[in-house]
Amino acid sequence: MTEWTRHHLYDLEDLSKEEIELILETARSFKEVSTRDVKKVPALRGKTVVMLFFEPSTRTRTSFELAAKRLSADTINFSSSGSALSKGESILDTARNIEAMNVDMIIVRHQSAGVPYILGAGVQASIINAGDGCHAHPTQALLDIFTMKERKGRVQGLKVAIIGDILHSRVARSNIWGLTKLGADVTLCGPTTLIPVGIRNLGVKVTHDLNDVLGTSDVLMLLRLQKERQQDKFLPSIREYARVFGINKEKLKKAKKDVLIMHPGPTNRGVELTADVADGEYSVILEQVTNGVAVRMAVMYLMSGKKTAE
Amino acid sequence: MTEWTRHHLYDLEDLSKEEIELILETARSFKEVSTRDVKKVPALRGKTVVMLFFEPSTRTRTSFELAAKRLSADTINFSSSGSALSKGESILDTARNIEAMNVDMIIVRHQSAGVPYILGAGVQASIINAGDGCHAHPTQALLDIFTMKERKGRVQGLKVAIIGDILHSRVARSNIWGLTKLGADVTLCGPTTLIPVGIRNLGVKVTHDLNDVLGTSDVLMLLRLQKERQQDKFLPSIREYARVFGINKEKLKKAKKDVLIMHPGPTNRGVELTADVADGEYSVILEQVTNGVAVRMAVMYLMSGKKTAE
């Protein structure tokens, strides 16, 4: 079996197919832990995991924090407000100071692309990217792919449509890397202004018409639309976006009978999808959240120096 | 003995006399845990408890968090600021997302009455109401009643005066339900503008004259006066309120020799009571705080599916 040798997790772009599969396989066994009466294993007892979040994100932070606690690690929240950062210290200085307290892993989220790489080059603790600017969000993509594989039994050959604001989406970018490596057939769908030029080079198809993917996709992955995009002139209006790219019950009639509706959350109900679709039979949105904890446990477990799925 | 069968704790209104007594009895054994050298029992090891607080309240949150930790649960603080809620997600959506991480209990405080019921109807985790608007605050009433019972040996027949802003007080409302169920003789005392019409239907007496309760009550429970009430025109002035309803050494001379002075805290010294009364021999205000941890341990223990006091 593949051995895990990496010390940092920046993006799925860096990982081989086998490494991604090792994470997914490891996550499968950790998913069971969270269903036990005692949801805890001693794997990371006595390890210190710091959440270094520069962007507000209670959901992702909570998922990582729960994952760490269920592995019996000690966790510390190091938020940017009220910290030395407001005193002008650089991000790398902050990370080096945290590390000097014999910290094992730093989970970092930052509004600027590339920050995890800067930290990883300067510290010895393991860096896990929890989202950097518009660049990457590898654990989100891993939980998305885990959910597809669990539901469909495979990723190879799966027709996945990623719908919405591809341009600003680190979720889309990490999914593209992961899904194409595992052999899925990925199509991006969204307004011309929100699909980056040259993205086809990553091995994906592009369309601007929802009808091109609606009837044929195994998975419809809807991206969160930042409402600021309208005032940034990327969109004529939110209402127009919802009409053209939003998923409702009516449009779903054209979809495959076993289609999966995915969304990284939080959803804008009435924009990317209607409430009845979000809560409906095809939606696996809450399963994605559940699987997020398992995937993050797997990543932390592997990063801690444990080499195999068991 | 009564068995605990409830999955949520919304208010004492819902509970039978026997259920309230089961909580008090269970709390009595947990109170001892917090006096040990090692203040910890493994009862909730591997359980996940989330604090979902939409109103600032460090004291109540800390009490619940300590209670959970002393039961060996893992705790997560999920504050409203910086969370998906600022991204427009509904409260129920947030709770469903939290629950999807295999969370066992959600402790919720919200400025709107009824929020715990909405969450309880939509999620499978246990909901514990830590204060909802002007409606209910059941664990505060439980700790108040626990304190009376411990000090007086009984609740049945006890003369309890609840003094102050009854209209806006969830503490008063939960105490009224609990105390009357256990057979106490409750009198509400406050300005006409701050006692709701029709409250007598709950089985309590009402007076606007402190002298009616001062000499005969076993317990004087003072409510916190929100200073905003003056500008809301409920009160002519804070000074006037303090003169008429505030308790000082002089007035206390008319009270029973074994009267208990109670207050849910934080106190406005010089308003509801003077500093010497708050720190004086009749005050059990800090005992209430101590008992709060025990009562919350008991509630969480029972909610976790443990059915009896031992």
Added chain:
Amino acid sequence: MTEWTRHHLYDLEDLSKEEIELILETARSFKEVSTRDVKKVPALRGKTVVMLFFEPSTRTRTSFELAAKRLSADTINFSSSGSALSKGESILDTARNIEAMNVDMIIVRHQSAGVPYILGAGVQASIINAGDGCHAHPTQALLDIFTMKERKGRVQGLKVAIIGDILHSRVARSNIWGLTKLGADVTLCGPTTLIPVGIRNLGVKVTHDLNDVLGTSDVLMLLRLQKERQQDKFLPSIREYARVFGINKEKLKKAKKDVLIMHPGPTNRGVELTADVADGEYSVILEQVTNGVAVRMAVMYLMSGKKTAE
């Protein structure tokens, strides 16, 4: 061996030489714990440690929190915002309420000198001063002295220059007490406006010329310059300060070949020292951070009633 008998830690001013040495000795054995695979000892299992921070300080809070967790204590963060303090409760009231929850230790930081003494006089929990106004910061001085002793093998006779804004520095004040008690030869160096009149009475020398200490000191301890001092008229300009008192590569050539560059952090790079000096071969700034956790573990361990170093 000296026995530890104190219940509070306010400042090194109160401690004997032997007590300071006991802490340093205890810290030496705890430093090793943080290098283990499982960085945890059960010494404070079931104890409750509350962080009561009224000034923003993620670094010091994190250091204390990690120290407590590595001793297996339960920790609670009780920040001032969103707490009863914003409802007008006094600090002592807050501390009494916290203590009533059977809390063992309160780590307090406050912008006003003397607050830890007020709390210590009013509560039974152990108070540890994590910085009070311009008065004292004993654990910072302990980690500084620990670092000197570890690097130089002794403190007795060591020539230590403390450079910068002595007037407003609790770090300087606590170091002066500790270092002089242990027999170091301390010289303060800074602008006239930033060195308090009469400080020589504490047994230190004073100079306003960096050249007086640069070539002869074993340790150059640089203090953080609050940039507000310029607008408070203590300084002509930050640039001027940096030119006269800042340490750069050029000036370091005149220093001893085994000089230690220390700084409590966070550094103002380009002001107290240049980036190449902060990251250079003489700098022990990150070791100070590492030693901070060990020293705080030792202090908490001793305060918990454990009397000797092992």
